[in-house]
Structures are given as C-alpha cells and as structure tokens.
Amino acid sequence: MKRQIPFILLVLLVLAGCGTGTGNMPRIILDTDMGNDIDDALALAAMNRYIDEGQARVLAIGMSKEGAAAADFTDIVQTWYGHGDIPIGRVSANTGPKTTDIHYTDRVCALKDEAGAPLFAQTFESKDGALRPTTDELYRRVLAKQKDHSVTFVTVGFSTNMASLLATPADDISPLTGAELVARKVKELVMMAGNMAEASGEFNVVQDIVAARKVFAEWPTPIVVSPFELGSRVKFPHTRVKDLAGGEQPNPVAEAYRFYLGPDYDACSWDPTALIYAVEGESMFTLSPAGKIEVDNKGITRFTPAPEGKHRYLIADIKQVMALTLHLVELTTTARE
Numbered sequence: 001m002k003r004q005i006p007f008i009l010l011v012l013l014v015l016a017g018c019g020t021g022t023g024n025m026p027r028i029i030l031d032t033d034m035g036n037d038i039d040d041a042l043a044l045a046a047m048n049r050y051i052d053e054g055q056a057r058v059l060a061i062g063m064s065k066e067g068a069a070a071a072d073f074t075d076i077v078q079t080w081y082g083h084g085d086i087p088i089g090r091v092s093a094n095t096g097p098k099t100t101d102i103h104y105t106d107r108v109c110a111l112k113d114e115a116g117a118p119l120f121a122q123t124f125e126s127k128d129g130a131l132r133p134t135t136d137e138l139y140r141r142v143l144a145k146q147k148d149h150s151v152t153f154v155t156v157g158f159s160t161n162m163a164s165l166l167a168t169p170a171d172d173i174s175p176l177t178g179a180e181l182v183a184r185k186v187k188e189l190v191m192m193a194g195n196m197a198e199a200s201g202e203f204n205v206v207q208d209i210v211a212a213r214k215v216f217a218e219w220p221t222p223i224v225v226s227p228f229e230l231g232s233r234v235k236f237p238h239t240r241v242k243d244l245a246g247g248e249q250p251n252p253v254a255e256a257y258r259f260y261l262g263p264d265y266d267a268c269s270w271d272p273t274a275l276i277y278a279v280e281g282e283s284m285f286t287l288s289p290a291g292k293i294e295v296d297n298k299g300i301t302r303f304t305p306a307p308e309g310k311h312r313y314l315i316a317d318i319k320q321v322m323a324l325t326l327h328l329v330e331l332t333t334t335a336r337e
C-alpha cells in the first residue's frame with residue numbers, strides 16, 4: 001500500500017497540470033532591436049529552445065528599429081528553428097530611434113549556397129519590411145485575443161514600441177486603448193534596460209529616452225529589469241559558437257556571431273538574461289526590493305526603493321553569473337532534432 005502513494009500523488013499532480021503542464025507556460029511577446037548586438041540573436045536561439053521544450057509560447061516578435069534587415073534576419077532564424085509561423089512586426093513609431101545599424105543582419109540575409117541560392121530560407125516571402133504589420137497593430141491583435149493578465153512582454157531593445165502601444169487609441173481591433181489593453185492582458189514587462197550600479201546611460205534607454213521615460217512612468221503592470229551590469233558579466237564563450245544548435249549544418253545565429261566582431265569575441269548576454277527570467281522566473285537570480293525606476297533627460301536610470309513600487313531589477317552574484325553562463329550555453333547549443 002505504501003508503494004502506491006507516490007504513484008497516486010504523481011497521477012494527481014499530472015491531472016492538476018503541475019510539473020511540465022502547460023497551464024502556467026509563459027505566453028511571450030518579444031520586442032528586439034535585432035542587429036545592434038549579437039545577444040539579441042542568442043536570445044532568439046534560447047527562445048526557440050524554450051518553445052521546443054514546451055516551456056514557453058511565443059505570440060509575436062517585434063522590431064524596435066527601422067529597416068527590413070532586422071525582421072528578415074529574425075524570420076530566417078525562426079524559420080531555421082522551425083518556428084517561422086510566429087508573426088513579426090515592424091517598428092511602429094515614426095519618431096522612433098534612428099539607430100539602424102545592421103552589423104550582421106543584412107550579411108546573413110545575403111549569404112548564398114554553392115548554387116547561388118539564398119543559404120537560409122525565410123517564411124515571409126516579401127523582402128519589403130513595410131509589408132509587415134506595425135507592432136502597434138500586431139500587439140493589439142495578439143493582446144486582444146489573450147486571457148486577462150496572461151502575457152509577458154520581454155523587451156530587449158528600445159522602449160519605442162511599448163510607448164507607442166500605450167498611446168494607441170481604441171479601434172476595430174479592440175475597444176480598449178493601448179494602456180487599457182496592456183493593463184487588462186499583460187502580467188509583467190521584463191526589460192533589458194538601464195544601469196542600476198552606476199549613473200551611466202544604458203544603450204537601450206539612451207536610444208529612445210522619451211519612450212523609456214514614458215514606459216517607466218506609465219506602464220501599468222509590474223516591470224522587472226535586467227540591467228547592464230548583470231548581462232555584461234554573463235559572457236557567452238566564443239569557443240562554443242561552433243556548437244550552436246545545428247551541428248554540421250550552417251546556423252544563422254552562428255553565422256551572425258562570426259560576422260559580429262569576429263569569432264574570438266565572448267558576447268555579453270544582456271538580452272538572454274531577461275529572457276531566462278521571463279521564462280524561468282527568479283530561481284537563477286536575486287530580485288531587488290520593490291521600488292520605482294525613473295529615467296532622467298539624459299537617459300540615466302535611478303531606482304528608489306518603495307514598498308508599493310511596481311519595479312524591481314535582477315541581481316546576480318558570481319555564482320549566479322557562472323550558473324547563468326552555463327545555462328545559456330546549454331540552452332543554445334543543444335543539438336537540433
């Protein structure tokens with residue numbers, strides 16, 4: 001009789017949707033400035049691993065920078081990993097960041113095989129980025145269909161699209177304004193943004209200070225920030241680039257890595273740390289107390305503790321940094337099925 005108890009408990013746990021059940025699976029919208037640094041591509045690789053493992057569902061991917069190459073490269077990566085069906089949106093704001101540096105996205109898109117055909121396929125047939133939906137439209141459509149308080153926004157680029165979404169009016173997609181839609185449908189916003197260790201302007205914030213100020217002031221849900229000083233210590237070892245999932249066949253993320261500052265560069269992992277928190281929660285981090293993050297006119301972020309505050313940021317000691325580094329390698333280099 002005693003031997004039956006663990007089995008019965010196991011059955012009950014499975015029926016209750018515990019363990020690997022899908023009831024609590026994060027439903028993610030990823031917003032990225034793909035191409036400015038290689039860690040966006042590493043985050044994408046990790047994200048596809050989470051999808052394959054049933055640890056996350058990704059509803060949409062948005063670009064927070066202008067130009068078609070970022071979206072086309074993202075499309076190539078998603079297609080390569082078998083998830084090209086996830087809709088990709090182009091930046092919404094006309095006054096958005098002018099940073100259109102490409103670094104590697106256009107070069108990967110232009111790669112050819114021995115017959116002169118594109119080396120990597122993409123799902124969206126047109127190369128004209130203007131034909132993709134704006135993130136305002138895409139995010140509103142996606143959010144309107146979701147259960148209340150169920151969506152995790154992960155932004156690893158500029159705040160442009162988040163600010164733009166908040167400002168959208170009611171339309172034929174939803175009777176709710178953008179701010180109301182976010183308050184109703186979003187559970188949490190996870191941002192790679194800011195520097196909590198020193199008064200230094202962090203890239204994502206500085207590229208669109210107006211948008212960052214608006215998001216930290218007005219975004220209605222809790223916000224968790226992965227700050228500069230965390231991801232800059234989680235270094236993806238360049239010796240493992242050759243092991244990025246795919247093995248012997250060309251992998252667009254590995255090709256991008258080699259284009260970006262060469263093959264001997266240990267990439268900082270600002271964006272993957274935000275994604276790891278968004279999917280796996282706080283188990284690999286230390287969370288700051290609650291408080292309020294504000295952005296000044298120069299893009300400097302300042303955190304003020306406050307018990308009722310909706311903002312927190314991630315902290316990692318040296319052991320956590322080492323564990324995060326190993327985990328990122330594990331997430332990105334597991335052999336593709």
Ligand SMILES: [Ca+2]
Pocket residue numbers: 032033034036037039040156157271
């Ligand atoms: Ca980024």
